[in-house]
Amino acid sequence: MDELKLRILTDGKNLGDGILKVDGFVNHQVDPVLMEACGRELASRFARVGATKVLTAEISGIAPALTTSMHLGVPVVYARKHKPITMPDQIFLTLTPSHTKGRMVELMVSPEFLSSEEKVLIIDDFLATGQTIMGLVRLAEAAGATVVGIGALIEKRFEGGRDMLSDLGVQIESLAVISDMSNGKIVFAD
């Protein structure tokens, strides 16, 4: 998606070690016009998978998942990392490694909002190692739901997440695929 790629080149920063700073338009500050366009594009690419629910992880997945769900017209669920007092005691919980925090984090979804009938489209801001998305896949599977697609705004292909997720046999879409961030570069795959 040219609009997003151009913005990454203009306002994104390669901080080294594979860290792409997109705080000015994706997380911390969000450009709502761009985010709405990204949601429209993701919804369009997944128009035929029959999703009944969008699933993401707090925090930075919320914006792209919400705009995607707006265009698909289905609810969005964001997995929580800390259990709020309003969540029931019996929940779906999985652990995923957080590469920014250097430890495992919990991802929790209430059974109230994920059932075995659901066809789940997973949306996140980044597809990098794929660990967070794989955690969301496990949550969907724990509920007996079917994962029908995986979408991300930005993919760091050199971190291998797509390869791991391809075993699932579902459609995977990223709006901007970065193939190389060595030596301060930001190189797109296409």
Add this chain to the structure above:
Amino acid sequence: MDELKLRILTDGKNLGDGILKVDGFVNHQVDPVLMEACGRELASRFARVGATKVLTAEISGIAPALTTSMHLGVPVVYARKHKPITMPDQIFLTLTPSHTKGRMVELMVSPEFLSSEEKVLIIDDFLATGQTIMGLVRLAEAAGATVVGIGALIEKRFEGGRDMLSDLGVQIESLAVISDMSNGKIVFAD
């Protein structure tokens, strides 16, 4: 806003102690159609305050703030509770009491995205004691920015937040104002 009030009566749950569970359409699971309508309504009520930026706090403020910012056509910034590695060392930080966590939480904004020229519209899911919103006000003031309005989806008027915030002399809007939650009731103010 009738659409939101009806949904609170239908799907909200009064858990006692002033806790309103709206996990099925506001947080955890979000109804994108309702959230988009709420954002449109908030944007309409603040159409004349000249906001250049929407400010909220992660996590559950993100959805209403994003849809409001979409309709105003200005960026949205969500204050972080944990410092990501992409955030600079010199930041605006304040502490607010979290009544669900029973302790103080940090709210942080990068000076990159909040400057003294900004006219800030603060949006959150709840206006209850007003402590989180007051924390956002302090962050805006630390940046030298001007707060031009405060909006929430749901106000628990009996927790007194509006009274505290009224000293600021800015427009305050809530889409559903609850005046009484005693004995399992959910009573709207109007």
